[in-house]
């Protein structure tokens with residue numbers, strides 16, 4: 001998979017694409033009773049895009065046709081550790097005043113990105129905020145808020161694929177892999 005002439009390590013698969021698809025379908029079934037066509041799905045860019053694309057289509061198959069918006073947040077840059085502060089690169093494009101919002105992200109790690117997005121969406125006037133992440137990584141301390149819906153409990157490894165990157169690379173891998 002890796003270019004043998006490069007010094008990039010080859011990703012090894014932790015959850016293959018069939019496993020990813022099963023996790024998304026299961027999440028859609030669990031989320032569907034809690035959302036309707038007036039709910040706004042808010043994806044956290046950039047990494048959440050692949051999950052949000054799949055989940056919104058899985059919800060459509062459950063006859064839930066959510067509105068869609070995005071918040072562009074960044075905290076990792078090209079490194080493997082959170083910088084501990086969240087940069088807002090682009091705000092919501094439409095009003096969420098009085099609406100139910102479903103925030104979608106690829107991974108819950110320190111929990112800072114999700115917490116900041118919940119704060120921003122509440123500040124924008126959302127009536128109710130639900131959160132769903134594809135993967136949750138283990139953490140020794142309590143993180144607040146925990147996501148309302150979690151697809152897959154990931155091991156404590158650095159993940160790439162299905163939106164997750166290292167320095168902008170590997171987001172397009174259909175499997176979830178690790179570089180460790």
Ligand SMILES: O=P(O)(O)OC[C@H]1O[C@H](OP(=O)(O)OP(=O)(O)O)[C@H](O)[C@@H]1O
Nearest residue numbers: 045046047074075076109110111112113
């Ligand atoms: O729980 P946390 O420790 O905050 O980590 C999770 C966040 O980290 C990644 O975003 P990143 O800041 O790397 O930006 P990206 O979406 O462009 O990859 C990922 O997409 C999540 O949004």
Ligand code: HPA
Nearest residue numbers: 109157158159160164165
């Ligand atoms: O394991 C990870 N991989 C890529 N991006 C991330 N952002 C938080 N955790 C991760």
